[in-house]
Amino acid sequence: MVTTEQHIDKELIPILEQVSDPEIPVLSIMEMGVVRSAIIKNKKVHVQITPTYSGCPAMDVIGDDIINALKEAGYESKIELILSPAWTTDMITKKGREALQKYGIAPPLEAEADKAALLGNEKLVKCTNCGSQNTNLVSQFGSTACKALFKCEDCQEPFDYFKCLK
Amino acid sequence: MNENLYKYILGVADNNLILGQRLGELCGHGPNLETDIACTNISLDLLGQVRSYYQYAAKIAGDGRTEDDIAMLRRERDYLNVLLVEQPNTDFAYTIGRQFLFDIYHLLFLNELQKSKDLTLSAIAAKSIKEVSYHQRFSSDWIKRLGDGTAESNSKMQAAIDSLWSYTDELFHQTQADELMVEKGIGVDITKLKSAYFNKVSEVLNEATINIPESKWFQKGGKEGIHSEHLGFLLSDLQYMQRTYPNMEW
Numbered sequence: 240m241v242t243t244e245q246h247i248d249k250e251l252i253p254i255l256e257q258v259s260d261p262e263i264p265v266l267s268i269m270e271m272g273v274v275r276s277a278i279i280k281n282k283k284v285h286v287q288i289t290p291t292y293s294g295c296p297a298m299d300v301i302g303d304d305i306i307n308a309l310k311e312a313g314y315e316s317k318i319e320l321i322l323s324p325a326w327t328t329d330m331i332t333k334k335g336r337e338a339l340q341k342y343g344i345a346p347p348l349e350a351e352a353d354k355a356a357l358l359g360n361e362k363l364v365k366c367t368n369c370g371s372q373n374t375n376l377v378s379q380f381g382s383t384a385c386k387a388l389f390k391c392e393d394c395q396e397p398f399d400y401f402k403c404l405k
Numbered sequence: 406m407n408e409n410l411y412k413y414i415l416g417v418a419d420n421n422l423i424l425g426q427r428l429g430e431l432c433g434h435g436p437n438l439e440t441d442i443a444c445t446n447i448s449l450d451l452l453g454q455v456r457s458y459y460q461y462a463a464k465i466a467g468d469g470r471t472e473d474d475i476a477m478l479r480r481e482r483d484y485l486n487v488l489l490v491e492q493p494n495t496d497f498a499y500t501i502g503r504q505f506l507f508d509i510y511h512l513l514f515l516n517e518l519q520k521s522k523d524l525t526l527s528a529i530a531a532k533s534i535k536e537v538s539y540h541q542r543f544s545s546d547w548i549k550r551l552g553d554g555t556a557e558s559n560s561k562m563q564a565a566i567d568s569l570w571s572y573t574d575e576l577f578h579q580t581q582a583d584e585l586m587v588e589k590g591i592g593v594d595i596t597k598l599k600s601a602y603f604n605k606v607s608e609v610l611n612e613a614t615i616n617i618p619e620s621k622w623f624q625k626g627g628k629e630g631i632h633s634e635h636l637g638f639l640l641s642d643l644q645y646m647q648r649t650y651p652n653m654e655w
Binding site for chain 1: 456524535
C-alpha cells in the first residue's frame with residue numbers, strides 16, 4: 240500500500256526524468272519511484288528521495304545527479320533522504336517495468352508469486368531474452384541488493400530478476 | 406542529550422555494524438560465488454540500516470559527533486552488540502548458523518520496533534523488515550540444506566549450532582537503558598519475544614534434522630560492553646584507517 244502521494248512540481252518533472260539510476264541507466268529515477276517530492280519554494284527546490292534498499296550505494300550519486308541536473312536548469316536545490324513511507328516495488332511505474340524488461344532485468348512479480356519463484360516452487364519469472372517461463376533461480380542475491388539471479392532453461396541465458404519488495 | 410535513548414539506539418545498531426563487518430570479511434572469500442555475493446549483500450543491507458540508526462544517534466548526541474565517529478572511534482567496551490554477532494566465520498556452517506540465530510531474532514525485534522512511539526526508530530524498522538525477511542529466508546534455507554544434506558554437512562552444521570547456542574539467551578537480556586525505553590513505549594520488551602524465538606528456531610532446526618542443544622549454560626556480557634576476545638581483532642580491522650589516518654575521508 241502506498242500511503243502518501245508524490246508531490247512533484249510540474250516544471251520539475253522533465254528535469255528529474257533526465258536523471259537515471261546509476262546502476263540501471265535505462266531507468267529514470269522518476270520511473271523508479273525514488274523521488275517522493277520536489278517542491279519549488281523561494282526559487283530553491285526541496286527534493287525528498289527514498290532509498291530502494293537501506294544500503295543502496297546509488298543514493299549518494301542520485302542525490303548529486305539531481306543537484307547537478309537542477310543546477311543546469313537554473314535551480315538551487317537541497318536533497319533530503321526520507322525513510323517513510325518505505326519504498327516498495329509498486330512505486331516503479333509501468334513505463335519503468337517495461338524499461339527493465341527491455342534492459343534484461345525481469346520486473347518484480349506480485350508478492351505471492353515472487354515468494355514462490357524465489358523458493359523455487361514455481362516457474363513464474365519470464366526470461367528477458369526469449370520470454371520462456373522455463374527458468375530457474377541460480378542465486379537469491381544478485382549483482383546488486385535489489386536483484387536475484389535466474390537462468391533460462393530454454394535459451395540458457397542468465398538474467399537478473401528485480402525482487403519484489405513490499 | 407538523552408543518554409538512555411542514545412545507548413538504546415547503539416544497543417540495537419551495533420549488532421548491525423558488527424555482523425555487517427563479519428559478513429564483509431567474506432567478500433572475495435565466500436565458499437562459492439553465489440554465497441559470497443549473498444553474504445556481502447546482507448552485509449550491505451545491515452550497514453545501510455546502521456547508517457540510519459547512527460545518524461539518528463549523532464543527532465541525539467548533538468555535540469558534533471557524526472555517524473562515522475560513532476561507528477569508527479569508540480573503544481571496545483563502548484560497543485553494545487550481543488556476543489553472537491562478533492563470533493568469527495569459523496567455517497560456512499558457523500557463518501550461516503550465526504546468521505540464522507540472529508535473523509530470527511532480528512525479524513521478531515523489528516516487527517515490534519515498528520510500533521515504537523519514536524517515529525524515526527519505527528521508520529527505520531519498517532524499512533529494515535523488508536530486507537531482513539529476505540535474510541531470514543536465505544539463512545533458514547541454508548540451515549536446512551546443510552543440516553539435511555550429507556553426513557559431513559550435517560555434522561558441521563550441528564557443531565556450529567552447538568557452539569553458537571550459548572549466545573542465544575543474551576538476545577533477550579535487557580539492560581537498564583532497555584528497560585527505561587520499554588517503559589516509555591520507545592523500546593521493545595525483548596523478554597516477550599523469547600518463546601516465539603525458540604519456537605521458530607526449533608521449527609527450522611527440526612526440519613533441518615539438527616538436534617536442539619540441551620546445554621543450559623548461556624554467555625552474556627556484550628550488551629554491557631564486556632565482549633569475547635574476538636571483538637578486539639574485528640575492531641582493529643574495522644577502525645584501522647581512521648586510527649592510522651585520523652579524519653581521512655573516502
